[in-house]
Amino acid sequence: MTNQAPPRIADLLQTAAAQAVPLVEGVDDAALGAPTPCADYDVRALLNHLFAVVVNFQALAAKRPADFSETPDRVGEAGWRARFGAETGELVAAWAAPGADEGTTGAMGLPARTVGSMVLLDLTVHAWDLARATGRTFxxxxxxVEGLAEEVARMAPTARKMSVFGEAVELSGRATAFDRLLATTGRDPRAWA
Structure with missing residues (x-):
């Protein structure tokens, strides 16, 4: 029996983007001030954060430095919904480039696959955040989810120390794999059902 290679980050990103982009495009302007499961962000701030992530992780895929020092208000720009879709397409293309998920990347010199998993996690979990904040399902x-589970479990202790994840939430044995992933990041899927 041979070990099957894990799916490419670019393929997982393409799948995640196909679900996240319509959610972002469907955010009504009236919802921009609504709270989200991310206590630090309302919908507008979360969208701007997600924009910054999508743009900066394009650079990281190309082994270039990223600048997370500021988060521009892209939601204040005309055509931001279409631009998010275009930037997300660029993100997928950047991670599909030969060698993008090999070696190390970023200021911390992390394995490129780990860095790719970070943006995949953001795209997936923040899509859920946006859906819940705007009364939609995701x-x-x-x-x-399967592609993220092991990587998220591995990065969780460090992410908690850096205040990127909250404390893990205890769930019942009947929780879905995605509910458990959300709980690992400190989100309680029951609170936003």
């Missing part, structure tokens, strides 16, 4: 593709 269930990511099971392949994306």
């Amino acid at each position: 269930e990511p593709d099971p392949a994306v």
Whole structure:
């Protein structure tokens, strides 16, 4: 029996983007001030954060430095919904480039696959955040959840120390794989049902 290679980050990103982009495009202007499961962000701030992530992780895929020092208000720009879709397409293309998920990247010199998993996690979990904040449902593709589970479990202790994740939430044994992923990041899917 041979070990099957994990799916490429670019393929998982393409799947996640196909679900996230319509959610972002469907955000009504009236919802921009609504709270989200991310206590630090309302919908507008979360969208701007997601924009910054999508743009900066394009650079990281190309082994270039990223600048997370500021988060421009892209939601204040004309055509921001279409631009998010275009930037997300560029993100997928950047991670599909030969060698993007090999070696190391970023200021911390992390494995490129780990860095790719970070943007995949942001795209997936923040899509859920946006859906919940705007009264919609979201269930990511099971392949994306499976592709993230091991990496998220591995990065969780460090992410908690850096205040990127909250404390893990205890769930019942009947929780879905995605509910468990959300709980690992400190989100309680029951609170936003």
